[in-house]
Amino acid sequence: MQQLYELFLKSGLRPFAFMSDTLQLEKKMTRSDLSTLIILLFKGDMTMSELASMMGAPLSTMTSIAKRLEHKGYIARAASAQDQRVKLVTLTQVGxxxxxxxxxxxxxxxxxxxxxxxxxxxxxxxTLLFKAAKVFHDKGPIMPHEKKTVPKKIIIEE
Amino acid sequence: MQQLYELFLKSGLRPFAFMSDTLQLEKKMTRSDLSTLIILLFKGDMTMSELASMMGAPLSTMTSIAKRLEHKGYIARAASAQDQRVKLVTLTQVGxxxxxxxxxxxxxxxxxxxxxxxxxxxxxxxTLLFKAAKVFHDKGPIMPHEKKTVPKKIIIEE
DNA sequence: TCCTTTTAGTACGATTTCGTAGTATATATG
DNA sequence: CATATATACTACGAAATCGTACTAAAAGGA
Known part of the structure; x- marks a missing residue:
């Protein structure tokens, strides 16, 4: 259990480091920029808000990222027809x-x-990973003193 | 498999967000600062380099973080006796x-x-998580075109 | 319809991160 | 033992992030 906690700590802070090493260095991009492109590839066109939420970043940060990417010609942004406020973000060919x-x-x-x-x-x-993700996702923010699990004694583990 | 990829994307970018909501807001700290404290609590005193490596951040970033934390009185830094170059980072009471x-x-x-x-x-x-972590950790940087798995058909192991 | 509220996004300044250059101590080599 | 090289870290400026204030379009309500 200690180990799980440590893994949590160690790998949790700056994930995707492995991608940096390989691609980011060649093309001079931040991880955020790269992630944005990958998300767009995976999910198709998205609005700024959707992107921000997917990235887990504030919208203002997303604006900065999008501005960079647009400037570099990797994405294009166009106002939605139905709602002039929303911007549809699209990958360009290069992107x-x-x-x-x-x-x-x-x-x-x-x-x-x-x-x-x-x-x-x-x-x-x-299966387990999704179950775990669901637990964290569904139950909302975690509070410091959630009731402790009733100690399960009988199990003879590891 | 698509799902795994998506989970990867979605949860990978800014983990520990759940902690921000709860504590960071009260105490006005970055996630990095907080993580540093937690790592120190978990692992005990560490050098700047060790901390940086644990955080997955460059040493220069670690210097900034440490400076902030020291200024706020959460950590103390002292030169090691054996090697004047290394700084031992320690939690203060408050920290x-x-x-x-x-x-x-x-x-x-x-x-x-x-x-x-x-x-x-x-x-x-x-068990599986550690095995997975080990795979990524041990085999070093990931290259774009790693040879595809030979489909393992016959094996009925563990 | 006019006004209020909500929603989607941008602007901007403050803070944080990070790459590179520099400093000081330790280690290796002749 | 002198000097070259490596190591641990800091300094500093440039870039990225983020919170807050702002703008403009949509939706509600009278």
């Missing part, structure tokens, strides 16, 4: 190409998992 | 108190998992 390049790296990362895990393990892992 | 407060939140987060999972699931999950 799409870059995103696909980066996607390779992410897929390679997932590929490693598939290589290391048996299919059964993989399935187990994904 | 330790803050870190412990935050630790409660992390533990509450883990508690949720224990609540949602059966003990068997928990054990499985941890």
């Amino acid at each position: 799409r190409y870059l995103a696909k390049e980066s996607e390779q790296i992410m897929l390679a990362a997932l590929g490693r998992l598939e290589e290391a895990f048996t299919p059964e393990e993989m399935e187990q892992f994904m | 330790r108190y803050l870190a412990k407060e935050s630790e409660q939140i992390m533990l509450a987060a883990l508690g949720r998992l224990e609540e949602a999972f059966t003990p068997e699931e928990m054990e499985q999950f941890m």
Whole structure:
């Protein structure tokens, strides 16, 4: 359990570092910029708010990122027809190409998992991971003194 | 598999957001500052380099963070006796108190998992998670075109 | 319709992060 | 033992992030 906590700490702070090493250095982009492109590739066109929420960043930060990317010609922004306030963000050709390049790296990362895990393990892992994600997502912000789990004694583990 | 990729994207960018909501807002700290305190609480005194590595941040960033925290009186830094170049970073009383407060939140987060999972699931999950972490950690930077897994068909292992 | 409120996004200044250059101590090499 | 190289960290300026104030379009309400 200590270990899980440590893993939490260690890998939680600046994830996606592995992508930086490979692609970011060549093309001079921040992780945020890159992530934005990848999200757009994966999810298709999105509004600024949707992007911000997906990135977990404030909208004002998203504005900065989008401005950079637009300036570099990786994305385009156009006001929605239905609602003039919302801006639809779209990948340009160049942007799409870059995103696909980066996607390779992410897929390679997932590929490693598939290589290391048996299919059964993989399935187990994904199931549990989603269950975990759901727990955190659904139950909202975490408060300091949530009631402690009733100690389960009988189990003879590890 | 798509789902895993999406989870990767969504939760990967700014983790620990759940802590911000609770503690950061009260005490006016960045996530980095808070993480640093928690790491020190968990691992004990550390050098600047060790901290930086644990945080996944460049040493220069670590210097900034440490300067802030020192100024606020949460940590103290002293040159090591053996090597005058290395600075040993230590939590002050106040720093330790803050870190412990935050630790409660992390533990509450883990508690949720224990609540949602059966003990068997928990054990499985941890095992797989560490295996996954190990894969990424041990094999170094990920290259775009790693050779695809040979489909493992026959193996019926563990 | 006119006015209020809400929603989507931008502007901007303050703070944080980060790459690079610099400093000082330790270690290696001749 | 002198000097070159490596290591641990800091300084500093440039870039990124973020909170708050602001603008403009949409939605509600009288």
